[in-house]
Amino acid sequence: SDVKLERNHIRNMGANGILVASGTYNVTLMCNTVENTCGNGIEIGKFVVDENTDYHIPYNPKDEREICTNDKIINNVVHTAGTEYEGSVGIAAGYVRGIKIANNTVYDCPYTGISIGYGWTGSENAMRNNSIEKNEIFNISRFVCDGGAIYTLSKQPDSVICENYLH
16 A cells, blocks of 8 residues: 655666555555566556456455555556467556556557456446546557457446547
């Protein structure tokens, strides 16, 4: 809780640049540069309960302390993610609640710029009150054809995507 990772330069990573796994509250990733990662640039939150869970089953834990809640990813530059794993994302958020992803620049990613959510389901899950706003995202889906600048999955009530510049 209440951790800030600010003004770091992270590059040439063999996996993700920054990984915030689960159970966080009020974590801020701000003014960092993440470049040349084999996997995702920034990853936050759980995508499935565990490696034995079908990804179509929504993540909705009984203990809500497992959910990454009220975290912020603000004013970062993320580029050249996914140099080894073509399904990689600049900023990947799993089942998160109250996340703010704003004012970031994301480019040169093989699949998707910013992805939030998982599970391919309309069922109730851990996600709600998320925002993706005022990001610049470009040169995306260089290798994988079904991605996008912003990619969302599953039910996310009271969430907002606005004022992003996608090109």
